[in-house]
Amino acid sequence: MMRNREPRSEDLIKGMTGDWEIVLGLEVHAQVTSKAKLFSGASAEFGAEPNTQVSFVDAAMPGMLPVINRYCVEQAVKTGLGLKAQINLRSIFDRKNYFYPDLPQGYQISQFKNPVVGEGEIVIDLAGGRSEVIGIERLHLEQDAGKSIHDLGPAASHVDLNRSGVALMEIVSKPDMRSADEAKAYVTKLRTILRYLGTCDGNMEEGSLRADVNVSVRKPGGPLGTRCEIKNVNSIRFIGQAIEYEARRQIEILEEGGKIVQETRLFDPKAGETRSMRSKEEAHDYRYFPDPDLLPLELKQADVDAIKARLPELPDDKKARLISEFGLSAYDATVLVGEKATADFFEAVAKGRDAKLASNWVTVELFGALNREGHSIETSPVSAEHLGKLIDLIADGTISGRIAKQIFESMYKTGGDPAEIVEKEGLRQVTDTTAIEAAIDAVIAANPDKVEQAKAKPSLAGWFVGQVMKSTSGKANPQVVNEILARKLGLSSEG
Amino acid sequence: MSVDQNTVRHIARLARIAVRDDELPALAGELNTILDWVEQLGEVDTKGVEPMTSAVAMSMKMRDDVVTAGNLQKEVTENAPRAEDGFYVVPRVVE
Amino acid sequence: MTDLTKLTLAGARDALKKKEFTSLELTDAYLGAIEGAAALNAYVTVTGDEAREMAKASDLKLGKGQGGALEGLPLGIKDLFATKGVLTTACSHILDGFKPPYESQVTSNLWRDGAVMLGKLNNDEFAMGSSNETSFYGPVVNPWRRKGEETKIVPGGSSGGSSSAVAAKLCLAATATDTGGSIRQPAAFTGTVGIKPTYGRCSRWGIVAFASSLDQAGPIARDVRDAAIMLRSMAGYDDKDSTSVDRPVPDYEAALGQSLKGLRVGIPKEYRVDGMPAEIDALWQKGIDWLKAAGAEIVDVSLPHTKYALPTYYIVAPAECSSNLARYDGVRYGLRVEGKDITDMYEKTRAAGFGAEVRRRVLIGTYVLSAGYYDAYYLKAQQVRTLIARDFAEAYTKCDVLLTPTAPSAAFGIGEKTADPLSMYLNDVFTVTVNLAGLPGISVPAGLSSDGLPLGLQLIGKTFDEETLFRVAYALEEAAQFKAEPAVWWRA
Numbered sequence A: 001m002m003r004n005r006e007p008r009s010e011d012l013i014k015g016m017t018g019d020w021e022i023v024l025g026l027e028v029h030a031q032v033t034s035k036a037k038l039f040s041g042a043s044a045e046f047g048a049e050p051n052t053q054v055s056f057v058d059a060a061m062p063g064m065l066p067v068i069n070r071y072c073v074e075q076a077v078k079t080g081l082g083l084k085a086q087i088n089l090r091s092i093f094d095r096k097n098y099f100y101p102d103l104p105q106g107y108q109i110s111q112f113k114n115p116v117v118g119e120g121e122i123v124i125d126l127a128g129g130r131s132e133v134i135g136i137e138r139l140h141l142e143q144d145a146g147k148s149i150h151d152l153g154p155a156a157s158h159v160d161l162n163r164s165g166v167a168l169m170e171i172v173s174k175p176d177m178r179s180a181d182e183a184k185a186y187v188t189k190l191r192t193i194l195r196y197l198g199t200c201d202g203n204m205e206e207g208s209l210r211a212d213v214n215v216s217v218r219k220p221g222g223p224l225g226t227r228c229e230i231k232n233v234n235s236i237r238f239i240g241q242a243i244e245y246e247a248r249r250q251i252e253i254l255e256e257g258g259k260i261v262q263e264t265r266l267f268d269p270k271a272g273e274t275r276s277m278r279s280k281e282e283a284h285d286y287r288y289f290p291d292p293d294l295l296p297l298e299l300k301q302a303d304v305d306a307i308k309a310r311l312p313e314l315p316d317d318k319k320a321r322l323i324s325e326f327g328l329s330a331y332d333a334t335v336l337v338g339e340k341a342t343a344d345f346f347e348a349v350a351k352g353r354d355a356k357l358a359s360n361w362v363t364v365e366l367f368g369a370l371n372r373e374g375h376s377i378e379t380s381p382v383s384a385e386h387l388g389k390l391i392d393l394i395a396d397g398t399i400s401g402r403i404a405k406q407i408f409e410s411m412y413k414t415g416g417d418p419a420e421i422v423e424k425e426g427l428r429q430v431t432d433t434t435a436i437e438a439a440i441d442a443v444i445a446a447n448p449d450k451v452e453q454a455k456a457k458p459s460l461a462g463w464f465v466g467q468v469m470k471s472t473s474g475k476a477n478p479q480v481v482n483e484i485l486a487r488k489l490g491l492s493s494e495g
Numbered sequence B: 001m002s003v004d005q006n007t008v009r010h011i012a013r014l015a016r017i018a019v020r021d022d023e024l025p026a027l028a029g030e031l032n033t034i035l036d037w038v039e040q041l042g043e044v045d046t047k048g049v050e051p052m053t054s055a056v057a058m059s060m061k062m063r064d065d066v067v068t069a070g071n072l073q074k075e076v077t078e079n080a081p082r083a084e085d086g087f088y089v090v091p092r093v094v095e
Numbered sequence C: 001m002t003d004l005t006k007l008t009l010a011g012a013r014d015a016l017k018k019k020e021f022t023s024l025e026l027t028d029a030y031l032g033a034i035e036g037a038a039a040l041n042a043y044v045t046v047t048g049d050e051a052r053e054m055a056k057a058s059d060l061k062l063g064k065g066q067g068g069a070l071e072g073l074p075l076g077i078k079d080l081f082a083t084k085g086v087l088t089t090a091c092s093h094i095l096d097g098f099k100p101p102y103e104s105q106v107t108s109n110l111w112r113d114g115a116v117m118l119g120k121l122n123n124d125e126f127a128m129g130s131s132n133e134t135s136f137y138g139p140v141v142n143p144w145r146r147k148g149e150e151t152k153i154v155p156g157g158s159s160g161g162s163s164s165a166v167a168a169k170l171c172l173a174a175t176a177t178d179t180g181g182s183i184r185q186p187a188a189f190t191g192t193v194g195i196k197p198t199y200g201r202c203s204r205w206g207i208v209a210f211a212s213s214l215d216q217a218g219p220i221a222r223d224v225r226d227a228a229i230m231l232r233s234m235a236g237y238d239d240k241d242s243t244s245v246d247r248p249v250p251d252y253e254a255a256l257g258q259s260l261k262g263l264r265v266g267i268p269k270e271y272r273v274d275g276m277p278a279e280i281d282a283l284w285q286k287g288i289d290w291l292k293a294a295g296a297e298i299v300d301v302s303l304p305h306t307k308y309a310l311p312t313y314y315i316v317a318p319a320e321c322s323s324n325l326a327r328y329d330g331v332r333y334g335l336r337v338e339g340k341d342i343t344d345m346y347e348k349t350r351a352a353g354f355g356a357e358v359r360r361r362v363l364i365g366t367y368v369l370s371a372g373y374y375d376a377y378y379l380k381a382q383q384v385r386t387l388i389a390r391d392f393a394e395a396y397t398k399c400d401v402l403l404t405p406t407a408p409s410a411a412f413g414i415g416e417k418t419a420d421p422l423s424m425y426l427n428d429v430f431t432v433t434v435n436l437a438g439l440p441g442i443s444v445p446a447g448l449s450s451d452g453l454p455l456g457l458q459l460i461g462k463t464f465d466e467e468t469l470f471r472v473a474y475a476l477e478e479a480a481q482f483k484a485e486p487a488v489w490w491r492a
């Protein structure tokens, strides 16, 4: 079942009666990327006018029947394979019965006893290069509910069924996490994998990815405590906050001699606290049974194999390859594979070039600028091709590293080609020894006192380099300047 | 297994059907008669028998991921007891 | 003009082709008959204007020598079938005023073939009943009466409007649905022919669901030929129904009249139940003799789990209906009774909207699916269902078709069994096994009871072997020569 983990002292929470360990399991609802809904032909797109993306099936009109979307099934299988999980060739759709105005059928079609995907695992990446393996319990397909809006009119709720029937993957972890950081890393990594696979866009603002967090506390290594489920947390930051708050709340109750009531809670980001959802607390009995409108979902091993064969390279594999192929540090590699687009960008830049230089330019300069300007890699004004060219210009001595930063800024502003910027702004590095010699001679002639001092104290040569660079607007090749200066000042060229 | 009035009240709640207290005794009686009668299935040895999942022996067909329905706001709301601006309207639901 | 409503569907079809009269004339004749038959309460909605428009359109086609297999033929439609823009209530208060913006697949098939819709036929509320007494619109009356009596007799159920209308010649034929016997039992009670095809043969799309794994549409008609013609149009693969089976629909009419030589007819001994009237037993024996005389070989077979079929059914069907009927919540269509909050609204709406039998079944179904009871009831029932299906599979290694009575008695009086749900449920003892196993079954009128009410014999076939059913049913019909008709007492 759950992994046996030795508690880490850093993860423990100090209480009045001693240390406490948090035990966390997550249920993530990930919207399947598809054109149409799971059991109807209505569009699954976000943000349309109310009830315009609703078929008669979604509105649960009398006599309407579900027919499953093959692509959604394939997406679930693909995700299962990405989680290195067991794919069940026979699975069953069940009805989960309950009444709610945004649940038009009075039941949700889900998978209860026999999900399409069984056990798997995710490796999460943590601070200091630590990683943990988190077990996946299962992944099943189910329908999303509609949306009730409670503030459009007095004493009324307004129901929009556009989301009703959209395909969701519910991905259930084992209770293998022990800190808010691990839970955040888990969702981050799961999101990355889903985006690599293209099975969920991971957009948490639009609700494409929502997490239910099961929190319990116990004495380190002791028996499991009673858990509370925090429903529908929709940002990674909130997941962390909700866990911290909830764990402390439970510890406080236990330390005061109280008991934890198993219940569903809601995280209020404004107040930074979790609250009991009393209205939903009324004894739930979902009366699951196989949906008689559907038949068992049967998959062929050959079809699963075909999906497996087309699986893209996943973040862990990509990270390993970036390390081995490009000699990157584990840290840089982790940062680069966080988004597939970033890793792709890096690879395009690094291909046939100095990987360390490429990694620096992407992770330091480009990421720095993107963060500052609020851009993403997809909207980066600097293309991989141009950044690569810039690195080439440094490598072949056309420009110096210092000038390169100046060119990069211009590239970021204009989206321009670095070679053109070099030509237009006359930034080509001066390697012509005659011109450099003339500039050095001018500086020496103007500062005879400094020349004397430098002869006694060779470290002063740096001041001359600075003066020469200034007089050449930074375009002089620093190596050439050093060599000639050393000769003229009568120092060894290493000086 | 026999259902008492509290059980009837509970399942009526689950089924969202209002039942008056004075209806409970008769309902419990009717349900018990039926449940006692179906209990004879206990006689049947079903060890190792697969439950029927479908009356037809075939695997489920799947449809392509194509949008085939939409823009039916009028059609899906015109039968509603209360609708407004394209929404269905229900008594305020408190969360 | 002679009474056009006397013709069978096949007869009317042929006469229309020969232009002996028009579809409009035929349709008007039926609309007149319906108007005069309010006492039967068979129709809940009559669509006279639409019917006349459809008839006129058919006449244009017929005039050009065109038209489909049912061109210009007026039919009645059970109110369980969604008809676009026409009130569809499943005869429940909870679907008050509901006009579907879509047409059921089965009725679409009928209109595609040129049929004319006369209106919507009464049925037990959500098809839950065996006597058509649970309809929100009141009970349907059987045109048949006991000899020398005026007691109102039930037409069977749940397709009581369909059986009554066909028997009283208020339509040429009717659509019906059968979840536990709702086509065959009413056919037997009214001297008509009703076939429930193999599960998956007719699309369930657009038919108000009762119990999804059991529901199947089929026709009720005046004779075997008419039923064959109707089923051919109604049946067919539908990719909107995941349980619809993709295989071609044969020309069932072509099976009629073929020899029974070499055919093995199984007689299941478990259908000889305690307390069955001797006249039913005698009729069954007559049926055996008729088929033997027609060249069939009679073999004794055993269906050992028969006695568990009804209890199995009364777990599976209520369980499925409790979930299928959850959508009737007062939000998107039908009745709403306002309440102080959403739960109150649901509870009041559903209490007011569902009748006693529907409420009873929803509660039973909710109970058997609830936590702690699922395995003991629902799972157990689905396991027994597997055993029942295996019984049939085993029997079909020895025979090609089974012959049984359709119902354990003739039709009873209105109100005679309503107080005792169990005695009502027992009506389906011979029909329900067929639904549980997904097999086709047909009821053929074979004689009259001692008090003058029709009795039927049932043939049960192998999966998708409706052709054999029609072939044997036709032979039975030929042998029985059932020509009796109810006296017309209802005409206003």
Ligand SMILES: [Mg+2]
Pocket (backbone or CB within 6 Å): A027, A170, A212
């Ligand atoms: Mg969940």
Ligand SMILES: [Zn+2]
Pocket (backbone or CB within 6 Å): A029, A142, A170
């Ligand atoms: Zn879920």
